[in-house]
Amino acid sequence: GEDVEQSLFLSVREGDSSVINCTYTDSSSTYLYWYKQEPGAGLQLLTYIFSNMDMKQDQRLTVLLNKKDKHLSLRIADTQTGDSAIYFCAEMDSSYKLIFGSGTRLLVRP
């Protein structure tokens, strides 16, 4: 079945760039997503990329998609303490379900 994998933890210093990586298995995924979860809250969509794109930039966020390797990354430029959260990668499978990774906990040190 489909599987989405992420590293569990990332720690960076305030002002540095953060890069969160994800691999997925379903090559037919139409959209791939990055969600953010702050403590005690639900998930919120950060950004998404259509499968025919290689890159998408949205202010401090850059998403890179390598379809050949089934690899997705999220880069956060000038990381702030408010960016500390859990980041989930997700793919949409052929039956319109979103399959989420286990989440990467980002800790931003002052």
Next chain:
Amino acid sequence: DAGVIQSPRHEVTEMGQEVTLRCKPISGHDYLFWYRQTMMRGLELLIYFNNNVPIDDSGMPEDRFSAKMPNASFSTLKIQPSEPRDSAVYFCASSPKRGKNTGELFFGEGSRLTVL
């Protein structure tokens, strides 16, 4: 516009008791999803509905779990009887009609269940 509304936000109950979690999706959304989040298993899809009809319940762990959607604005997830291993945060999410959107899910704030 109100987002997805879940209740209760927190529930503490004893093993064997019935638990009912409630969800009000965003008005006009055709899809409703129930997810469970635990440290061990991450975010698991339990069941989802399209136009109030259950489409895929393969993620429902056992017969103790049941979900209903009697109308477009309300869904319940019931656990009877509850067990300590059911302790988790349960999220409801809704999504507009496919083909008119990017598949984005709108999540509620979750119901944190603790079964003693």
